[in-house]
Amino acid sequence: MSTVALPRVEPVSPTGPGKRRFSPWQTWGALLLAPYVIIFAVFVLYPVTYGLWLARHPESYTQLFDDPVFGGAVVNTLIFIVVAINLKMLAALFLSGFFVTARTWIKWLSVLFILPWAVPSIPTILSIRFMLNPEWGVINQLIFRLTGEDGPNWLNDRWLALSMAMLVHVWKSLPFWTMILIAGRLAIPNELYEAASVDGATAWQKFRFVTWPSLATLYLTSTILSMIWTLGDFNSVYLLTGGGPADLTHILATLGIRYLRLDQVDLAMATIVCALPIVLPLVYFMMKRLSR
């Protein structure tokens, strides 16, 4: 059963089938579509075609594979997508259950909970960046006060820094996906839970046999969509680590922009083309799902 499915109305065509050709309705339709068609042609179709054309040289790829940063960026991107997204979606699934609990203080908490998503990323990520400062950051000062030992140099170790970037990503986008799953949960008819209670179902059984079957499709779609968007998440890595230490925490998005800034557009486009084997299947899945 799909939950957030929207009713599909099959409308009667405003114009009869016979006189479609030059009716004012069709003319107006074309005129009203024109602004978007122009935007799409000028700022998506042409740039993307031209960009792919720039990425046609095999030498770009040899040069890219010879760059020691590239291999690391591919690994980091895959870790980001597999680990961070799944952790985030599991947390969102869990928290959506928490937030639908009827309590006044939970309502208020849910209002605050949305803040990381609503505010711009630059101030908050820079704030987190300073919290992680090894000497003056509040976290290491707290560690020193509690244990008398120096805390780790958070952003100076590849895996630690990458984990922190993933945490920033989760912090920023968890509220949005929790909101989506809350909407999904609220669409499940309450009678199902009442019936389950009458049958003496435990909380886990209610989740397993009522909530999950209704939510599974939405959960899967959300995960795929989040994976696609995360490939383009430049801020979490760039603003926290800048790709450092020693270019070890780059992901494909930041690497592409780095080449662009170095005026190596061919390499930047080649980097993006290298991400296509991950992007295209996900996009294909989403297109099949949404454009029916």
Next chain:
Amino acid sequence: MKRALTEARLLLIGIPVAIWTLLPIYHLFLFSISTKDEAFSGRLWPEHPTLRNFSIVFHQEHYFLNHFWEQLWNSLVIAVAVGFLTLFIAASAAFAISRLKTRGGRAILNCALLTYFIPAAFLAVPMYKAMGTYGLLNHQSALILAMVTIAAPYAIWVLKQASDKLPYELDEAAKIDGASPLQLFRLVYLPLMAPSLVAVGTYALLLAWNEYLYAFLLLSKDTNITLPVALGHFLSADDSPWELLMTTGLIYALPPAAIYYTFKRYMVSGLTSGAVKS
């Protein structure tokens, strides 16, 4: 007894969630009311809270902040322009696709969806190159058009979903009364779509206000950049005045939070219903 246990379990989830959510924002606030020395001391509340940082920012008394008001104004102009342009483009497209059943509408909707699925940082590279070709680099119109390109697909999708739910008898009735397509659009369609339009307009406005990557790629003159780009400049300096950076950041984060809460009612229903159809 069982009830108390449930409450305790809820608190056990709620308190960590509250700390996790608010800590970076509280830290931002803490810096903005601390002097540099106190900010670096790692205290959880300054001994002598001060509003001095705000005064420095508002009076532009630091060379990083020489153009603070101008850059804030740039952010505002760009965000408002993106909001309105997106609304105009998306509402007309959704009306043409959903209500007028314009031929080719389905294909254009698919183009929009496909754009929606291009990761933003990937589209940035060819877009930057194309803006160079068009001679728009360093013009604010480049950022406006880029953000409209990114916001419009989702806006069209959400509005199209909402349009499909309006009863078609309305269109029929308006037609029988002799309404032209434009009258139907202005007098029937737009008023009925108002809640979704508010959601979509706010979405585009916030997207543009919060944007960093495209702004920093497309604009570079001190006088035409938006405030996030200026905040990014702080990073390149060794002796960054972090307390001022955080104060400016806090000021910049307040309007979107306020706008979001004002239109929350529309945003949540509008965006979640359109976001994922399963």
